[in-house]
Each structure stands twice: as C-alpha cells, then as structure tokens.
Amino acid sequence: MKILLVEEDERTATIISNALTAHHYLVNTTKDAQTGLALTKTYSYDLILLDVIFPELDSLSLCRRLRLEGAQMPILMLTGKSKSGDRIAGLEAGADDSMVKPFDIEELVARIRALLRRRSATLQTTITWENLHIDLDTCEVIYNNVPLHLTPKEYGLLELFLRNPRKIFSRSALLDNIWKTNEFPEERAVTTQIKGLRQKLKAVGMTADCLETVYGLGYRLKPEPAKALEQHEETHHSSSGQEEVEAAIEKVWQKLKATFSKTFTLFDQICTQAIAAHPASGAITLDPELLENAILEAHRLAGNLGVFGLPEGSELARNIERLLQANAEPSQYEAQQLCEWVAALKQVVTQQRNGQKHQPQPEVHQHSPHHPTQQFNPKVPLSL
DSSP, rough: OOOOOEEOHHHHHHHHHHHHHHHTEEEEESOHHHHHHHHHHOOOOSEEESSOOOSSHHHHHHHHHHHHHHHSSOOEEEEOOOOHHHHHHHHTTTTSSEEEEHHHHHHHHHHHHHHHHHHHHOOOOOEEEEEEEEETTTHHHHHEEEEOOOOOHHHHHHHHHHHSOOOOBBBHHHHHSSSSTOOOOOOOOHHHHHHHHHHHOOOOOOOSOOOOTTTTTTEEEEEHHHHHHHHHHHTTTTTHOOOOOOOHHHHHHHHHTTHHHEEEEEEHHHHHHHSEEEEEEEESOHHHHHHHHHHHHHHHHHHHHHHTTOHHHHHHHHHHHHHHOOSSOOOHHHHHHHHHHHHHHHHHHHHHHTTTTOOSSOOOOOTTTSSSOOOOOOOOOOOO
C-alpha cells in the first residue's frame, strides 16, 4: 500500500515514515504542499497524510482541491491545534479523519488501517491464493502454516498482485507502486525482486508458481490451480489464454509502431545535421533541442524493443543513445556510425516484427574514437 506524507517538520516526517515502513507501507514524503499536489497527479496513492499548515498552500485548500478533482483515496489530517473547530474544518474540507499532535504512533497506524479497510467494500483483512495467506493487519505471510520472511519490496509486490488478481503490471508500473519517488532503480530491479520472491515461495513448499510472466507486457497473478481448471472446463471452446495474451501484445506493438515514423524522422534529421560537418573543424554542434529529443526517443526505443523480443533493435537504440549523449559535436566517423545504426534499426523494426526473416546486420559495436573512418553512403529512409 502506497502512502503520501505531506509534513513540513522533517523530524516528524522521519518518525512517521519509519513507523509506516516498518509496517510494510511504502511512504513518499514531501514538506511542500505544492509538490504533494503534483505527486498525486503523477502517482497513485492509497492514502494521504496531510500536515495542517503550510506557508503557500495549506492542507485544507489542498484537501479541497484533491476532492474537487475527483481524488477518492482516504485523507488523514495531522494538526498541532486541539480545537474541535479545526478538526471539523478538516472534515468539511474532505478529510476522512484527523489527529492532533503529539499523537501515539501506534494509534496513527491503527487509524490508517481502519481507513484503508473502510475503503474496501468487503473490509478484507486477509487475502489468500491457494494455501498462501497475507494478514493485512500484521503484514504476516504464511504458506501451509509456514511463515515467510520477505523483504519490504517482496512483500509489497506480493500484496499488490494478490489485491489485483489477473491485472497485468508492467515493470514501470511496479516501480511506481513499490519503489519510493527518491529511488531510481532500473527496470531489472523488478526482475530481481520477482525472482527472489519466487525462490522464497518455492523454499516453503509452493509447487505452483503464483506469478505469471506475460511476455512483452509484465507480470500478473495466476488463477489458483483449482479455479484455473474450472475456468478451462467452462471456456474450452473459446480462444485460449495464450491467444488473448498474444492479441494484447500485438495491440501494444501496433501502438508503438505508430510512433516509428515520427521517431525515425527525428533520427533522420539528426543524421542529416551530423554528416553536414563544418569544413574547417570537421565537426558541427548539433541543435540542443533536436539532440535532447533524439536521446529521449533512443532511450525509449531501447526499453520497448527489448520487451518485445527485439534485443538487436534494443542494442542499436542503446548505442544511438550513448553516442548522442557523448557527442554533441560528432566527428565524421561518428556521424557515419550514427547513420549506419539508424538504418540498421529501421530494418530490425520493419522486418522482424512483420514475420520476415531478418538478414544479419553489420556488427554492432560500441563507439571508439580510435576506430578508422569508413566509407559511408547514407541510405534512403525506409517507409514505415
């Protein structure tokens, strides 16, 4: 469960954050109400803790704005004032509960649990998958009466999957839900945590893997074995689940493919500018905005093509990104290398995903400034 804490006092924020983290909540903190508002527009939170007073945007105004914009998560207000009128004002602004400082930290945790349970129509305190049980009040995980000792990230992943059966979470979505905003892990961190979680479940005797890797999309919770058998018997005349997954993957691919024309137009502009070397210096400074956009697009392609099973395309895009990051003033060889990689990348994305047999490309290598200049003839851009 993900909580946003908006608290101007750093010491109080640290105490609250540490206490909630110990109870396996993921806590993002900020002492700026404006930043808090921005975070709610970027991330999905299960609950918000608001300090009552801020110099520019007070918590009452922030609470009202969140409710006016349709925010549904519970809001608990923290105030240093003991007057009942202040608490009433908070409730009228849209808060679900309030607490007066100083407060007992265990009471705060209990209030948060109550609000989160109240939000659930079933008032669920335990979630299960086969013989796997999570106690949401104590954060204990048990399989066949054997307790599991999970890291906070592993626990967060398992709870998220069990709360959202059959929902597919991409790696980036899992990073948003489980990691803090001040943490900057790569997507492979998700793979590492999933692997560790699976190993611990297997170690306590779980023979069925409860997590499913959906190729090109992410991860989701599998149906329980008994339920899966029932579903199979009921739907054996319908399309298979694999066909549905493939259709979903193809749908996502088509959305990505629709962006290729714009992306390669941008790459062609960079190539054209890069090969137009200054006759005196042998180099030219690339347009900063064009360069920045090309780097961002190369970075995006490197990640997207990797998950769609195009490792060669991913590596080409990564090489383009690295070359542009390191060379705002490309040499003649660097310009030639850039254009070769762009041409090869076009062939990868237009041939492999269309089911055509992909012809071997020239060796993809990391740029070296000592590599000899090669004869280069820019290729005509492919139609995408």
